[in-house]
Amino acid sequence: MTRNTRRGPIFSILLLSPILFYIPWLTYRHHSTLPDPLTQLVDPETNLPQLSEARVLSIAKYLSEDIGFRTPGTLEHARGEQWFFQQVLDAQKECQRVAESSGRKLECEVWLQRGNGSHRFDMMGARLYKTYVNLSNIIVRISNGTPEGKEHAVLVNSHLDSTLPTPGAADDAVSVGIMLECMRVLVETPGWSPEHAVILLWNNAEESLQDGSHLFSTQHPIAPTVRAVINLEAAGTKGKDLLFQATSEQMIQAYSHVPRPHGTIVANDVFGSGVILSDTDFRQFQQYLNVTGLDIAIVKNSYLYHMRKDLVENIEPGATQHMGENALALLRHLSSDTSQLPSLTGGYTKPTTVYVSAFGRFLLYSFTTAKIIYTLLFFASILLVKTAIPSVEKVAKDPSRSIRRGFFSALSGLLGSIVLANVVAVIMAQILGKKMSWFSSEYSTMVLYGPPAVLGALLPQLYIGEVEEAMVYSAILLMQTGVAVVVQFLGVGSACLLFLLGLSVFGGLLVNYVIGGSNQREMSLWTYAVGQVFPLAVGTMCAYPILDVFVPLAGRLGTDAPTDNIMATIVSVLGAISFPLIPPFIRRFDRSVLVRSVSLLSIVTAITIAVFAARDPYDSMHQKRIYILRTENITTGEHHLHISTSDGGPKFPELVQDIAKEFGVPPEIHENGDIEVFVPKAIVMNEYNSDWDPMYPFSAFLLPFKIPLPVEPSYVSPWSTPEMKFAITAVNDMIDREAGTRSLKLQVEHPGLIWTVIAFDAHVLKWNLDDNPPDEYTRHHVREASFYGTDTWSIDLVVKVEPGSTGSLLVNFIGLQEQGMWPGKKALMSQGNPGLALRLFERLDSWMDRRLDGKADVLLLGCVAGIERI
Template identity: 30%
Template sequence: MKKKRDNYPKDLRTNSKNTRGASHFYGFGVVVFFLLQFYIVFYVESILPKPLKLSDEISQPNAYIAERAQKHLKALTDLGPKVVGTAVNEQLARDYIYNEIKNIEGLASKKQLIEIALQKVSGSYYLDFKPHGFITAYNNVQNIIVKVKGVNATSSLLINAHYDSVPSSPGASDDGIMCATMLEVLRKLVVSDERPKHNVIFLFNGAEETGLQASHGFITRHKWAGDVKVLVNLEAAGNGGREILFQTGPSVSWLLNYYNKVPYPFGHAAGEEIFQSDIIPSDTDFRIFRDFGNLIGYDFAFARNGYRYHTKYDAFDNIALGTYQHVGENILTLVKELANAPEVDNPKNHGNEKIVYFDILGWTMISYSESTAMILNISVVVASIAVALISFKDFGVLNVLAWKNMQYLILTIGVILVGWLLSVPIAYAVACLLDVFENTMTWYGKPYIIFGIYCAPVFALTSGLFAIYNYYFKNNKLNKGVQSQIQVHLVRLIWTAILLVGTLFHIRAMYLIMIPVLINTLCFFIIKLLRLQFSTTKWQAIHFVGSSITTTFVMYTALIVLSLFVPITGRMGVNKNPEFIIGAISVFYTLLVTSYYLPLFTNLRKQSYVTLFLVAISGITFATIFSPVGFPYDGNPLAPTPQRFMVYHANRVFRNDSNQVVERDSGIFIFNMDRNAKRSISEYIKESASSKSLDIDCENYVGCGLPVPNLKTLTAMKESTWIPYEKAVVAEPVSLSLENKQNISENSVRLSFKLLGTAHMNIYMKPKDGVKIASTSLAKVSSDGLLFISYVHGDKAPLIFSIDLEVPSNWNSPLIDVGVVGKYVGNPSKSFQAFSSQFPSWADVINFSSSYESYVF
């Protein structure tokens, strides 16, 4: 009897010549290809436009001139740190900007109408940060405001940047270059004969670093604020590079239509979701305009090279001229477009929906609404499943009666998922191990180490499982080429399921998964259309080309995310292990990049060699990080990766419940800002031998009896350092006086206070058990726990305020504990300077003389 042949084409059968498999050197090639591709992505991402110089203005009179903006920044950074309350900020920086505006006004076209205003403003408000909000109060902070009047004088576009800086930094990127950009954009706008449709207001605000006060003063108190409809906020969280659009809206779709017209788009909705999750320990004026002005708009910032952010290294010389051109051309184009956009009149009547947006290597921006994303993502899910089912039918593996085929599909999915799920504890174990051996953040100064300690082990694990599975569990009906093709489909189906779930939960960042799924689906549709599914070499070539495209995009987003987060780990606090964050990011991106390639390893004759190659890379990396090469920090001005410290030379006064002084002391309080901080300097600070870890006594002393920067830092206090030291020299002692105590009702008492002292002060208030803060004159807020008030003033001005307390009937005991902190910028004592000089060259130290006084009322 003649034997019945199977239904598979010839090269699907196991005796086909392509079952022998390819050389394992192809696997090595894939790993090298990944590294080369990442380098190319890094290079492309760093490309900046050709900067224009003053000599180019003759041939391009309407173009943004980078060299002129650079001259503005040079003048601003030469002033040094510009801190609220100092003459440099309140006079010198203000006068420079104002005089340049007056010069620009003199160059304006006769068709333009310009008005300039100086604002000194006072106020207060509550910021609801997680996990603890606080009240910020301010007196006599300054704004410089320019209005270019439009044909329609009832609607205004606002462009904002701040000229103040933190005490330790000249503020080149944060935010001097944005002020320089605004000056050049203003110039180009007013020399034109074309008058804008809408007013364009330029706000140079003088108090952002102290709690976003000056922007609040403008939007709540200035006469021009009521006409503002759209905001362009310019900020920095890094130094140089390209400015990224990291927030837009909220929930206004048409804004991206205009940003799409800029020459160098750069932005990702994923970054917006990360920023708004409060993972990043900072905020911008955008929040103030959104929450207190009900504005919509854009939030831009420099994010590259965040090591320099808020340090002495944020200097003029570090910013390439191409950076000025990049931000300048983008903002000038955007401002011109918005200044004539009809949507500005009624900005919230043109699509109230969140937007998905992302750029492709800085070449173009893609954006669409959340509802469009829902339709697109679901369509991709359906197409992905359909293409997989059609392919499975071609291979005969959907026959439910062929149990071995179904078993093969189920087992393959299981192996893939097991590899992915095991990647998480592997990364977690690495993070814990490095922490136990006190060797965290080795990648901080050398990010390429991340590949060896996280990416390579994950890749080795998943590829190793594939090697074991393909060796011991084979479908004898299908050759290696078909098995690997089926595995690619199954990998895509798993990502398809994740895409579906993320879409249903309205996660806009799902485009990171949607694009690889879409391109892979299209590749296999082409393979099916051309009937190449039975030709191993040809289908793999198409798959490899498609995967290379998605890998480029995924690596590009990974570069952006890691470039942001790696420097941020240097200021996340000593109580958080940054390895967990970097490990989690690495696992996600490693799986997303490599999973589509792993099935190709099925065709390798010696898959285990590739796994061993990855293990060797990982082993060499681990050996390296435990050597001096793994030291994270560097003080090289050309490429600094500093370790950050906040150091307070503090005098302290403690009072008992009778408000009598019971103790006075002084010392050095070192607030450690990253995981390694406490141990990394112990050999440098000679006094640390007698130092002690702080035993937080927040029960007896409000605010822990220390000049704590803010409420967020309380959780890290146990790992900070207190060193007894000689008395600090403070120029303006802080004093808090109870001006009046009034019984408003049987269960309500009003306490009125007056606070005098230096330009930067904090107040901690904690009601006694049974007492509650019902309200304050500074902001509508109540609390039965710790209340924090931050106060700054541009000149000598007291803070006068009151609090209303809810008290039980017949209460005769003290009502509230109060701690007052004064921070003094500049002029540290010689002994404090001597102490600070002990820090190594790779440390960036912010020094404050300070005081703490406790009161009981």
């Protein structure tokens, strides 16, 4: 079949270049543009209070840097609560002053809640039980002071604590400051009075697996008045705050009132699928209060998530302003007389609403509307394609065969793209041993896997034979619109992506028909100009946030995770969304163009493989995560370094070997003169590896090594002395032989230790952790978090005792030294005896920094462990 080749491929691409380059640039600009950060508390033009990023960051800086690492159970955690509670009391006084001086209906109530509790926390496919003692929350309720005004409330939540060990500026001190600043702005706004109450919850133990939010939800007297939740979080330090969970139509409607919406149903579907192994306090509010809400977080640059460099200096200017103004708008709307809070008294149902934010606009429509318009587009596409078929029948000997080849060409292009990108992933990770070479830049994955993805789309075209351009184009249109209908009828709102792609491709084919009728033998370039608009816009708008999340996430997916294949698949799918018209476009030209394109892309792919194979995955701002525990076993008297990592990047075993040589036991010289050097080897990680129980069940993702440490013969363990003894004992212990049961209180005493964990095997019939223990003999992990200075906790148990058995329990126990975390307790080095852990960590941290040139973030925790038969 002859072709009109007056416009060759290069000239054609040049004519399309305004579309191909402008749209990705425009979407990136929108994705990365933040509001100007405000410093003044009052708008100088309107004289009204305004949310000040400068004030929020000053609060975050004091919490994260002046007070420091606020891990639940530490002294710093207690100091953070004490300082912030005073800020809240000062805000309450200002509220009272404003109410009295203005006569407004305004009341601010404050609680410092304390309590004990327990809950089951299934995570990463594992079953874990949490217990907490004497933990606390800071709570404010702003209302109009009437019973009616307190009947329905919106809850906004953040957490005061940080995790092991990070200063937690973005996660979550920024959100803490935003909430306090929202309170100030609302109270000081003339005439503002809430129709419905606003509850501000600063919970004190999210990082110990959501204990603070559980405490509020299950024990606070005003919790039953909550109708909806806004949870503010951070998994990064840059960019716009992302709406990644919205659980009712009412709350999606509420979000439409924010000044800078940023979130789509795609993010909601991805997070809800469980693909991202993460969770927030939102879970507790859903489970125990049965309320709807919005989960919002800063997610860009999550390289610093739970890292030492989560500092105010690394928070992008404008990111705090963006989240704060959105949160403030939500509170204003939901507390107003137009709020739908009263309609949520009966709980909530899963939303059936499609929502998309684009270029500052927020579009939403119902699933019913989606089914109608998607179906209409599909049938309109069939009609349009049938109208275009006569032009093909005039040049094709077998029209039906040509149509089948069109579909095969389109499908093989999609599959070939995914397959070849994954082949390159295997080459990089398995053959060259250069796993995660793209890690230090979110968008470099497109450079590595983009060329093979396009090459994979073109290669099958060499073997399919002659196919009419219009048939491939039409096949893509029918597949996009048809799959959109099917997916939407399955209840998946993300079908809107396929609808938008199909709408643009439909428009391109319609323009082609209008321009040339049904007799043209080559499709107009206008077809591609129009047909590529929405795919490029949708694809790039999806690509930026998806890569922002998934590339840094690869650093904590586990050593065995096929991260290169995951990223290759993501890039190829995003490429198929952004450039669906590559297969028909290549059919415009002679076969020689296809052959040359394949050859050129093969060369480009080989070059990118070579370039990326020479790259180091890490640098000082995109670091490898390394976890090191210095554990003293008070049962055996042994001391070990336990070393692991959560990604499969190269050369980690070699690093462990060097650590063993530098810090482990010295070589042993035998009588015959032979020298025996300890060589660490990876050990099995499973639920019986109690060395890593402080990080259970996340520990399943780690690659563990174990190095014995030298200890002075004169060393006396403080954890075995009467004053500091770490002990597990049985209290009120009784065995009922007739019933075949043993009842006891398992009591844990842990002075100077925090985040203690016990693990044991038993068939538990009853306990006070929940009402539904597993009805089988199995392994149980129970993890504790308590307020600073609380050193005892317990579990009431009734376990099954088999005939002839003593019913004894073999209990593994481990805890973190409250004064043994580096760098959180670095200041203790100048205050007397810092202990074995800190003395080692000071040397080890400095050595690691030199050895890795600052390219690793090292978690250094002193632990005490043992085993007791009870």
